[in-house]
Amino acid sequence: xxxxxxxxxxxxxxxxxxxxxxxxxxxxxxxxxxxxxxxxxxxxxxxxxxxxxxxxxxxxxxxxxxxxxxxxxxxxxxxxxxxxxxxxxxxxxxxxxxxxxxxxxxxxxxxxxxxxxxxxxxxxxxxxxxxxxxxxxxxxxxxxxxxxxxxxxxxxxxxxxxxxxxxxxxxxxxxxxxxxxxxxxxxxxxxxxxxxxxxxxxxxxxxxxxxxxxxxxxxxxxxxxxxxxxxxxxxxxxxxxxxxxxxxxxxxxxxxxxxxxxxxxxxxxxxxxxxxxxxxxxxxxxxxxxxxxxxxxxxxxxxxxxxxxxxxxxxxxxxxxxxxxxxxxxxxxxxxxxxxxxxxxxxxxxxxxxxxxxxxxxxxxxxxxxxxxxxxxxxxxxxxxxxxxxxxxxxxxxxxxxxxxxxxxxxxxxxxxxxxxxxxxxxxxxxxxx
Numbered sequence: 001x002x003x004x005x006x007x008x009x010x011x012x013x014x015x016x017x018x019x020x021x022x023x024x025x026x027x028x029x030x031x032x033x034x035x036x037x038x039x040x041x042x043x044x045x046x047x048x049x050x051x052x053x054x055x056x057x058x059x060x061x062x063x064x065x066x067x068x069x070x071x072x073x074x075x076x077x078x079x080x081x082x083x084x085x086x087x088x089x090x091x092x093x094x095x096x097x098x099x100x101x102x103x104x105x106x107x108x109x110x111x112x113x114x115x116x117x118x119x120x121x122x123x124x125x126x127x128x129x130x131x132x133x134x135x136x137x138x139x140x141x142x143x144x145x146x147x148x149x150x151x152x153x154x155x156x157x158x159x160x161x162x163x164x165x166x167x168x169x170x171x172x173x174x175x176x177x178x179x180x181x182x183x184x185x186x187x188x189x190x191x192x193x194x195x196x197x198x199x200x201x202x203x204x205x206x207x208x209x210x211x212x213x214x215x216x217x218x219x220x221x222x223x224x225x226x227x228x229x230x231x232x233x234x235x236x237x238x239x240x241x242x243x244x245x246x247x248x249x250x251x252x253x254x255x256x257x258x259x260x261x262x263x264x265x266x267x268x269x270x271x272x273x274x275x276x277x278x279x280x281x282x283x284x285x286x287x288x289x290x291x292x293x294x295x296x297x298x299x300x301x302x303x304x305x306x307x308x309x310x311x312x313x314x315x316x317x318x319x320x321x322x323x324x325x326x327x328x329x330x331x332x333x334x335x336x337x338x339x340x341x342x343x344x345x346x347x348x349x350x351x352x353x354x355x356x357x358x359x360x361x362x363x364x365x366x367x368x369x370x371x372x373x374x375x376x377x378x379x380x381x382x383x384x385x386x387x388x389x390x391x392x393x394x395x396x397x398x399x400x401x402x403x404x405x406x407x408x409x410x411x412x413x414x415x416x417x418x419x420x421x422x423x424x425x426x427x428x429x430x431x432x433x434x
Contacts, residue, residue: 022227027143027424028434030216034139035132037217044128051124055117061110064103071096074288091288097302099280105312108268116261123254129247133432140428142215144421146208147228148414153205155409156198159402163191166388170395178391186395190402231420231434245431246349252342259335266328272316279309349429356426363419370412377408 035041075092104110170187173179209223284301296304317324381401388398424434 023222023225024227024229026229027140027231030143030212031136031139031434033218034135034216038131038135039217040131041128041135044124044131048121048124048128051121055121056114058110058114061114062104062107064101066099066101069096069098069100071098093286093288095284097282100277101279102275102277104273104275106272106274108271109265109273112261112265112268116258116265119254119258119261123251123258126247126251126254129432130251133247133428136428136432137425139212139215140421140424142208142212143228144417146205146212147230148417149201149205149208150228151230151413151417152410153198153201155406155413156194156201159406160191160194160198162402163187163194166398167191169389183395186399190395190399230417231424246345246429247432248345249342249349252338252345256335256338256342259331259338263328263331263335266324266331269324270317272314275313275315277309277311277313280306281309282306353426353429356422356429360419360422360426363415363422366415367419370408370415374405374408374412377405381405 072093072095075094077091078087080087167187170179170184174181174184206223209226209228213219213221213223213226282302282305284298284305381404384393384398384401387393388395427434
């Protein structure tokens with residue numbers, strides 16, 4: 001048994017050294033790193049930039065479009081002589097140049113689509129916030145699962161240390177004949193069960209930490225030395241505003257606004273468009289068949305044959321085969337659908353918050369009772385420890401009382417961490433922040 005005691009002592013010493021050299025990670029630190037590493041969030045950030053670059057303001061939409069055209073053609077046989085506008089039987093080389101500029105002075109579609117573009121940018125930002133919120137909730141759950149196992153491991157470590165001490169003492173007492181051999185068997189069995197439970201919890205804890213850092217896309221961090229910190233800003237959780245700012249609601253509202261802008265854009269196509277335009281043209285011609293004939297130079301012809309056109313055009317839609325009316329009706333239906341989706345998202349969030357508030361209320365009701373139970377269990381264990389040391393109770397009875405204390409500490413730990421988790425989850429659901 002001396003060898004077993006030495007191994008046990010070395011095991012706990014190693015564990016203490018590892019914890020002393022641990023790498024502390026808080027929930028906030030995990031959140032920050034996770035948000036930086038998440039690929040889906042990076043994709044949504046690029047989508048926001050793409051949407052911003054695609055936006056066209058009203059001024060940009062109203063800027064004139066200018067086009068320059070050049071054309072060279074050859075006509076053989078009977079054709080029109082550009083110099084006389086008469087039909088001649090000849091081969092003509094004709095070079096034409098056009099410069100056109102056009103701008104809409106009044107275009108209601110430009111105003112409607114510009115507003116729709118602004119909503120699209122806000123909608124892209126809301127999409128990113130939804131992804132961030134869902135990711136934070138996943139990370140919060142994974143963090144607290146690992147944190148609970150870590151704190152549970154501390155309790156089991158203390159219990160195992162106490163079990164090792166009692167096993168050593170019983171071994172000595174059996175050796176001198178003051179304790180029955182059956183007490184040693186009971187204590188060995190109890191120690192073996194606690195040791196196995198401790199090792200199993202260690203293994204679960206290691207897996208949960210790896211899963212947490214995999215979720216953070218931080219696979220290069222050595223998780224064996226990571227020590228998770230308890231979130232201490234608990235009082236702030238009670239100061240959550242009543243107003244709900246969940247990104248899913250925000251996204252649904254922007255989708256509804258976007259559908260309204262789609263209706264306005266469809267209606268705008270039924271309104272008049274006033275356009276101003278300017279045109280400049282010139283040409284050069286040459287009679288290829290009559291090569292010896294006189295032809296003005298290229299520059300002289302371009303100067304002599306130039307013409308300009310300036311005007312305004314008013315286009316009033318009268319009949320489009322009811323196609324636009326169908327688009328307007330479809331946009332209205334889509335708008336009603338988006339409105340119902342907004343109400344649905346609000347209802348689902350309200351239901352979820354009601355359940356979380358009830359869970360919080362349940363934890364608060366249990367908290368004092370579990371604290372009292374833990375206090376009573378500690379007092380009972382202290383008394384039983386003294387009785388066991390004096391030989392007044394058997395090892396099996398002592399182990400039962402010890403297990404009661406362990407169960408009380410388990411339940412108290414779980415309830416406290418569950419309350420922290422619920423408070424933080426409510427804050428994320430309401431305000432998307434801790």
